[in-house]
Amino acid sequence: MKDLVKKLVESYGPAGDEGPVRQMIEEEIKELADEVRVDALGNLIARKKGNGKGKKVMLAAHMDEIGIIVTSIDDKGFLRFAPVGGWSPPTLLGKRVIFANGTSGVIHTEHLDDIKELKVTKLFIDIGASDKATASENVGIGDMAVFYGPLFDMGERWVAKAMDDRIGCVVLIETLRQLGACDHDVYFVFTVQEEVGLRGARTAAYGVDPEIGIACDVTRVGDTPKSHIMEVSLGGGAAIKVKDSSLICHPALRKHLVEIAKENKIPYQLEVLERGGTDAAAMQLSRAGIIAGVISVPCRYIHSPSEMVDAGDVKACVDLLVQSLKGSMVLQ
Ligand code: CO
Ligand code: ZN
Numbered sequence: 001m002k003d004l005v006k007k008l009v010e011s012y013g014p015a016g017d018e019g020p021v022r023q024m025i026e027e028e029i030k031e032l033a034d035e036v037r038v039d040a041l042g043n044l045i046a047r048k049k050g051n052g053k054g055k056k057v058m059l060a061a062h063m064d065e066i067g068i069i070v071t072s073i074d075d076k077g078f079l080r081f082a083p084v085g086g087w088s089p090p091t092l093l094g095k096r097v098i099f100a101n102g103t104s105g106v107i108h109t110e111h112l113d114d115i116k117e118l119k120v121t122k123l124f125i126d127i128g129a130s131d132k133a134t135a136s137e138n139v140g141i142g143d144m145a146v147f148y149g150p151l152f153d154m155g156e157r158w159v160a161k162a163m164d165d166r167i168g169c170v171v172l173i174e175t176l177r178q179l180g181a182c183d184h185d186v187y188f189v190f191t192v193q194e195e196v197g198l199r200g201a202r203t204a205a206y207g208v209d210p211e212i213g214i215a216c217d218v219t220r221v222g223d224t225p226k227s228h229i230m231e232v233s234l235g236g237g238a239a240i241k242v243k244d245s246s247l248i249c250h251p252a253l254r255k256h257l258v259e260i261a262k263e264n265k266i267p268y269q270l271e272v273l274e275r276g277g278t279d280a281a282a283m284q285l286s287r288a289g290i291i292a293g294v295i296s297v298p299c300r301y302i303h304s305p306s307e308m309v310d311a312g313d314v315k316a317c318v319d320l321l322v323q324s325l326k327g328s329m330v331l332q
Helices: 002-009 019-029 132-138 163-179 199-208 251-263 279-284 311-326
Strands: 035-038 044-048 056-062 067-073 078-084 096-099 104-109 123-126 144-147 157-160 185-191 212-219 238-243 268-272 291-298 307-310
Touching (some): 002 163, 019 035, 019 044, 019 163, 067 132, 163 185, 163 212, 163 291, 163 311, 185 199, 199 279, 212 279, 238 251, 238 311, 251 291, 268 291, 279 291, 291 307, 307 311
Parallel strands (some): 056 212, 212 291
Antiparallel strands (some): 044 185, 078 123, 096 104
16 A cells, blocks of 8 residues: 555646546556546546445545646746645745656745745745746746655655645545445545635536545644644544534434444544535535535645655545445435
């Protein structure tokens, strides 16, 4: 599983430009699914057919990652940019970014008398060009870049950019691999544009029209020094979401997931995330409404180039999803 994590987190795929990572995931799953298609927005939808006795279930993990988009190039070849998805300016200082064509750059700031003046508008990217003409040979207005950096393998813990939500993509791929025959008609959907407003999940859910939707995404933790109070910790197991700022998970589905975890002795924790959303919110409000929930991978330092997850938690999420799908999915 580690090799797959490394491959996916190191690949390029900001919101709206997920082609490279989609291709990689398609390679991994095409032999495992009964049908694979890509919709107009770019969602990758893989179906594992049921036997007609089960439910229609949609699983969603987003392929896109946060990044930046070039807004202008000055005479000296420095790039100005805007965010793609959410990040805070201090996170970007001194960081390296990479464009789809391999062009690399470093982010720095104008002179500031006070660090409090640090805003996106003060930042620029230096791609090593000496003037506008040379810079424009490699980068144009509207080009996107993502954080650059290899996976740090710390043994049980892994650090990389884009764990949000390539680790969810890994959970879905592993689930598809381990599932075997099952009653339910399961759609494994690798969504686009989550980071800019859950857009891919919305059209995918409409198209698939499932009875139950489960998203797999990262969630915050409350276990680092003087962090915001939150009862989720790294290494504490799969997080079963109760609520975030985008949805309240369907109570029957949430209870069902807790029961499956208990029965199978899968480590789990309950999650209340005060700020943040997931694809499950878009699924829940699709058409006349869908029963939706979330299995989250606890993650430190979300939306930075160094997002950290725990291997045991990832395994717990896979186990929970596999065991849920092997069961009846009758919710009460
Ligand atoms: Co995110
Ligand atoms: Zn995410």
